[in-house]
Amino acid sequence: MTGAVTLITGGASGIGAATARRFHRAGGRVVIADRDTAAGEAVAAEVGGLFVPTDVGEPADNTRTVTATLEAFGRLDNVVLNAAVPGRCGLHDFTVERYRYTLRTNLDGVVYGLHACLPPLRRQGHGSIAVMASIAGLTGSPDLFYAAGKHALIGLTRSAAPALAADGIRINALCPGLVDTPVLAPYRQALRNRGLHLAHPDAVAAAVETVLAGPGTGQVWAVQAGQHATVVPAPEVPLMAD
Template identity: 55%
Template sequence: MTPAAHSFENAVVLVTGGASGIGAAAVRRFAGHGSRVVVADVDTGRGEALAAETGALFVRTDVTELADNEAAVAAAVEAYGRLDVVHLNAGTISGTTIGEAFAPERYRRLMGVNLDSVVFGVQAAYGPLKASGGSVVVTASATGMRPSYEVFYAASKHAVVGLVRSLGPVLEADGISINALCPGLVDTPLIAERMDELTRAGLPIATSADVVDALETVLADRRTGQAWLVMADRDVAPFAFADLPVPHEKNLAFENGGVRAVHQAG
């Protein structure tokens, strides 16, 4: 995968889940482009080490807490005066499913990391991104568009994809773009325990660099509200969802969580 040509020199970039895996690859890539990078992660040891390596700023961040997301954004703006790109990358797998072994605390933790963090991240960054005309890219998953035996992980990623697609036109009015990266299997710590079996089964596995290539492509493209497939065996591209038209939907305007009729059906 080859990213589109685009300059990120001096851009201010915030990466959540930035201490390892895809996030760390993104931090290194943007730092190499001359961006001013903020690493937001709950892992202080890895986060501080990566910041020292790349010249980035580390902010310890529990992405499941709105206040922590706000603090990370505030640190970026205080240090660099603006915010241009937010890569909401934090994610986890639950290790539980429906049945006798159901663990509600693992389920809630997964939803907090995979879904709440996106809501909180976008909310925290909204003001600075509106000021800069900036971009949000969320790491979702190809399981956000198909069933998976990781049922709660798939549910959380379906929610993230729906959130991004719905926020696209909402944020576009404020000059902010938002997109989702939807990788298939990626060689990260998230699947490390299963790597041997996945490889033996012959499944295509992308690298973190492949995903960051896609991230650059999406940021250069400037479309919004798209879910971009990132697979080891194909080029990165927006997923073509089937359209589901609703009669007279254009007669409504959605404002501040409410709705009003702007035209009368006739």
């Protein structure tokens, strides 16, 4: 990561902030994109990076953030599409507004971020993208539409990898389990009382670094508390002739 420029969405807290700090310690330069201006500016100041107020659900915000990155540092090497929110509804309390609130960040925000970062990465002829999915995208979750969005990110990653390979761009997904972030803070003790282990954000940040620096593309990595990050094989589905 020495000298590399990394754009991190949702970088003001949790996994995103831990990743920013880790890359800074490794000698990298970091851009924090987040809706939380106070926290984003604080993390950026801590790591000597750039903060850009960003709502990833708005395509123009993603384009503006990439432009600001290039203006500040002249290049973009890595992108961590990490911004996410918990689901706002399920099937029993469904509303279009709550459903769209979840998917506009968790799925649309990744698609818009990917679209915005591709032009400079293609011009450079290289780049590495990490998509933050979830274990919920490999199994399921009571948070239905959160899980649905994360399943979609895994499909997006595996499908985009071959299309981007010719441009020298790699894309991989990470699937953390329970992580000790501000989102889970109200439930931390209850989860521990049930015997569930929470990973530290630094452990996920270490996995992000491994994935960005590695040679693979189209891979999906599971990141669980107390375990090494491992690649989850894609299911083999035989193609049926007509």
